[in-house]
Amino acid sequence: xxxxxxxxxxxxxxxxxxxxxxxxxxxxxxxxxxxxxxxxxxxxxxxxxxxxxxxxxxxxxxxxxxxxxxxxxxxxxxxxxxxxxxxxxxxxxxxxxxxxxxxxxxxxxxxxxxxxxxxxxxxxxxxxxxxxxxxxxxxxxxxxxxxxxxxxxxxxxxxxxxxxxxxxxxxxxxxxxxxxxxxxxxxxxxxxxxxxxxxxxxxxxxxxxxxxxxxxxxxxxxxxxxxxxxxxxxxxxxxxxxxxxxxxxxxxxxxxxxxxxxxxxxxxxx
DNA sequence: CGACACACCTGGATGC
DNA sequence: TGCATCCAGGTGTGTC
Numbered sequence: 001x002x003x004x005x006x007x008x009x010x011x012x013x014x015x016x017x018x019x020x021x022x023x024x025x026x027x028x029x030x031x032x033x034x035x036x037x038x039x040x041x042x043x044x045x046x047x048x049x050x051x052x053x054x055x056x057x058x059x060x061x062x063x064x065x066x067x068x069x070x071x072x073x074x075x076x077x078x079x080x081x082x083x084x085x086x087x088x089x090x091x092x093x094x095x096x097x098x099x100x101x102x103x104x105x106x107x108x109x110x111x112x113x114x115x116x117x118x119x120x121x122x123x124x125x126x127x128x129x130x131x132x133x134x135x136x137x138x139x140x141x142x143x144x145x146x147x148x149x150x151x152x153x154x155x156x157x158x159x160x161x162x163x164x165x166x167x168x169x170x171x172x173x174x175x176x177x178x179x180x181x182x183x184x185x186x187x188x189x190x191x192x193x194x195x196x197x198x199x200x201x202x203x204x205x206x207x208x209x210x211x212x213x214x215x216x217x218x219x220x221x222x223x224x225x226x227x228x229x230x231x232x233x234x235x236x237x238x239x240x241x242x243x244x245x246x247x248x249x250x251x252x253x254x255x256x257x258x259x260x261x262x263x264x265x266x267x268x269x270x
Numbered sequence: 271c272g273a274c275a276c277a278c279c280t281g282g283a284t285g286c
Numbered sequence: 287t288g289c290a291t292c293c294a295g296g297t298g299t300g301t302c
Contacts, residue, residue, distance in 0.1 A: 002295065002296085003295055003296090006295080032279095033278095034278065034279095034296090034297085034298085035298095058296075058297095072296080072297090073296090074278095074279095074295095074296060074297090075279090075280095075294070075295060075296055075297095076279085076280075076281085076294085076295085091280085108279095109279080109280050109281065110278085110279045110280050110281085110294090111278080111279055111280080112278065112279065112280095112296060112297085113296090126297095126298085150272095151272075151273095152272085152273080153272075153273060153274090157273090157274095160296095160297095162296095162297075169295060169296070170294095170295060170296085171295060172295095238295090258273095258274075258275095259274085259275070259276085261293085261294085261295095272302105273301105273302090274300105274301090274302090275299105275300090275301085275302105276298105276299085276300080276301100277297100277298090277299080277300100278296105278297100278298100280294100281293105281294095282292105282293090282294090283291105283292085283293080283294105284290105284291085284292080284293100285289105285290085285291080285292100286288105286289090286290085286291100
């Protein structure tokens, strides 16, 4: 389920329960995630107090003085803080047991997620070539415009390219293109600089709003499965095939672009 | 380099 | 009810 707002909501949810606590034990029941969990992972993390919980793109970073656990939730992953005695379900692959009787539990039915250990996570292979954070200062319309010159790929897969900007997943790609009034199939190189400014603003706005919406469930995070309220009622086009466009009352269409479901309003988005 | 198809895996919804 | 089929919010990799 996780797009960037869900990952950020998870980060905020777990951080207060981890910071300042020592990881007494790492229990791994299934190492076969997208990449096998390295055999020395337990040894690396055991005994380390957690300094902070960060996020880079959709990767969660559990930071300690000795290094960081790099956790990706994939398509179906979630984290939760539960009492250490909680029985594990079939898809509960990893527990990080804390010194206070709680633990961080990672669950991932589809096992598209991943877990690595790195002494220097920013330089890790999975992170080092990533583009800027959409809510940070290095992302703006000028960057989208500059990187898109001469590119024939459709604008939707272009903004989902993590080398361009991270964290724009399939839902929010459709949503931000609707807000900016850009047809998702338009060639990236044929979008004007002005419209890229609007698109960058739309991406920031929709992600920030979704994080706020996720934040409303944070107080229930303890013991939950970590899946924040989904922001469903605020979606303009995603999942609304054949329903009326909220802006023009036309019909929202569903097409496939880059093998991904894509929703848009043909009359509002050109 | 850019564009694109494909791979990984399970569960839920849908249709017959 | 049972079974087949389709679809899913991610992203690294391989090929052309």
